[in-house]
Amino acid sequence: MRVPDGLTAEVFKRALDALLPPGPPKRRAVLAGPGQPSPDAGAYILLVPVHPQTG
Numbered sequence: 001m002r003v004p005d006g007l008t009a010e011v012f013k014r015a016l017d018a019l020l021p022p023g024p025p026k027r028r029a030v031l032a033g034p035g036q037p038s039p040d041a042g043a044y045i046l047l048v049p050v051h052p053q054t055g
Contacts, residue, residue: 004029007031008031033048
């Protein structure tokens with residue numbers, strides 16, 4: 001799996017690398033939700049943060 005650089009990679013990359021088998025990336029995860037640009041068609045997994053007050 002390929003994750004975008006920045007905070008998303010800092011939080012998820014090591015865990016995903018440890019859990020997923022090695023090999024070329026087949027799916028792509030992107031950060032989504034309010035205040036984020038619309039994900040492109042190549043995004044397979046959307047990471048949507050939970051708001052601390054509204055959930």
